Amino acid sequence: MNQANHCGILAGALLLGGIASGGAAAQKTSELIFRDDFNGRLAEGWSFEREDRANWRVDPAGLEVRVQPGGMWGGGNNAKNVMVHAIPAPTEAPVEISVTFSNQPTARWEQANLVWYYDGANMVKLGQELVADRLTIVMGREENDRPRTIAIVPLDAYTVELRLQAVRNLIRGQFRTASWPNWRDVGECDLPVKGDPKASLHFYNGAPDDAHWARVNGFSVRRLPAVSVDWPRVRAEEKSLRSADHPRLDSGWLGLADHFTLFTSVKEIAAEAQPDYEQSIYRHRDGSYGWRWDRRASAGKQPTVAGVGLGAMALWPDAPQGGFAPIAVTSLESLELEMDAVTRLEIDQGTHNLMVVLPLKPAGRITIWLDWYGPASAVQSLNDGYGDYGHVPTPAGAGEIQYRRKAFQGAPPRLNLKAFLEDAVQRGLAPPTEVLGVWLGNEIWTGSRGGTLYTTS
Secondary structure (H helix, E strand, C coil), X not given: CCHHHHHHHHXXXXXXXXXXXXXHHHHHCXXXXXXXXXXXXXXXXXXXXXXXXXXXXXXXXXXXXXCECXXXXXXXXXXXXXEEXXXXXXXXXXXXXXXXXXXXXXXXXXXXXXXXXXXXXXXXXXXXXXXXXXXXXXXXXXXXXEEEEEEEEECCCCEEEEEEEEECCEEEEEEECCCCCCCEEEEEEECCCCCCCEEEEEEECCXXXXXXXXXXXXXXXXXXXXXXXXCCCCEEEXXXXXCCCCCCCCEEEEECHHHCEEEEECHHHHCCCCCCCEEEEEEECCCCEEEEEECCCCCCCCCEEEEEEEECCCCXXXXXXXXXXXXXXXXXXXXXXXXXEEEEEEECCCCCEEEEEEEEECCCEEEEECCCCCCCCCCCCEECCCCEEEEECCCCCCCEEEEEECCCCCCCCEEEHHHHHHHHHHCCCCCCCEECEEEEEEEECCCCEEEEEECCC
């Protein structure tokens, strides 16, 4: 098999670019109901709740709103300059609202949100937010002032385009940035319907003495054709491991079509007096796949891992063999991994990291930490052509070289794996003869619930 085919197996069989939900044909037939580019003035139809006129302004570059103290999440509902615009109700014809935000938050929970809004107690928000000192996208649902987090997703840029799409009683949130041309899923839920819907822009939890002005561009409302609704994603296959069925399981494997195998290590939980866990792998009809975990009730203090792999999983010798043909290192001209991986947390405790692991022959492995907590290396030691990574020292004789992404902002679109292979050998890793596979997984902590979704084009 030639080098191009080897690389095609690695990049193509594992991960490709993201799905552009609602394709080109659907976009051509959508109906633009309202648009405001905020070009020097507000368009007709906007109203304000608790307007503070000194702290919003419009110039030819767009709308700017100061992110002030206050909030809209749960009780209180005292955020200033809550902007509201009427939108049609989503029936059989889906309705989409979208906007672009730019902000650099520094205060805890500082945020700028696009909101499907009924009133201060009933809404679904999607926004850029600083959570645990990490830049994130957060989707949340609130009904009668009772809030629920739908998802927390790492964000890789201060400028982000957001959209909410609703049909009947369901709503989906998506985002994209300059690094990702396609829309990426954040989450979905049912609507907390109470009267007529409105679109709203919220800016709150800003520091009282730190003037951050969030910039807003390109707000629009569209009615979409019914054929554009490709969600919720329909599960074609799903398998689970549960403590109720396997209370003393140390590790396990679940296989799906196309040779994707979930590896899960739960030995720390299995040692507990009352083990409690659930992990699953799934594949959708549209070709996307991923895994979920639930450690909410776990008493263990050590992380567990879950992920999918292709190939001879040499780092776990008794793992099943996948459909990945080993690649001879000496024949490689290039070896790149393309991915659209979104890790979403529903309950966030501890730290969480997405990783890529390359098992090597005759021995050893390379681990690349991507996501989105954890100690970033203080010194750049490798640029793979797409991003900066720091080398992480490992114990002598470990047979492993580790790297961490310089900024924990989610999975990058591409990894140049050949660059990591060459650098690892220079750092003392025994020269490998073959790459035996690729494993992508999450480090999972006590008290958390979430999952990782991989989408394909």
